[in-house]
Amino acid sequence: MPGEDGGMATRLARVSIFALNLLLPPRCLGCGRLIEEQGTLCAPCWKGLTFIAAPFCVRCGYPFEFEAGEELLCPACLREPPGWDRARSVFRYDDASRGLILAFKYADRTDAARTFAAWLLRAGRELIEDADLIVPVPLHWTRLFARRYNQAALLGSALAKLSGKPMDPGVLVRKRRTPSQRGLDRNERRSNVRKAFAVPARQAGKLADKGIVLIDDVLTTGATAGSCAAALLRAGARSVDVLTLARTVLPRS
Secondary structure, three states: OHHHHHHHHHHHHHHHHHHHHHHOOOEOOOOOOEOOOOOOOOHHHHHHOOEOOOOEOOOOOOEOOOOOOOOOOOHHHHHOOOOOOOEEEEEEOOHHHHHHHHHHHHOOOHHHHHHHHHHHHHHOHHHHHHOOEEEEOOOOHHHHHHHOOOHHHHHHHHHHHHHOOOEOOOOOEEOOOOOOOOOOOHHHHHHHHOOOEEOOHHHHHHHOOOEEEEEEEEEOOOHHHHHHHHHHHHOOOOEEEEEEEEEOOOOOO
16 A cells, blocks of 8 residues: 555655664764764854854845844945855854864765755755756866865755755856965956856857856855856846855955
């Protein structure tokens, strides 16, 4: 009977999870300590994260310390609007979240992608609902060869499965290998990634009048996102929103 088949499938799934937990005990995505469930955080790591919620700048997602009215822009966006439409992030990039990001990016914690994608879906639901296509920020092929995976593409793929929106990692490429952005100021970062990204001519048709959600791990000054957005918009995209796991939050006057 259909009900019996469904019950058997559920029991088999539970047995499989139990067996997997015996072979590979669940560990916190942040600190690595043993926990009860795969793909989650221990209580101290969870409490350490500062999740970003309203009120925030409607353009770049910068969090405000107090409610200041709807549709409010931060001083930076008033002074110089970014090259993309909207940006949202899950949590602040700080001492508590840095290890989580770096482990995912460099230490093969690719098992975190599904959990992170669920967080991205909650933080950027409005952006995703308005989007036609998910596009990850690409790595240069030499870095992809050395690292073996692109963390933004893993996030994008997991997010596509959860949201039902298509992802295409081939519509945007990094033309040149840029030096690390670490330690550079805003202007140096912009110069470093200027015209570093492009849409291959054979891919441009996929972007015509499409709303894009650009996926990356961290939003810092927005230089990389801006350079990617410029390339996508030149190729015919209607709009580009940015969705990241984390963002730096520095004091703004």
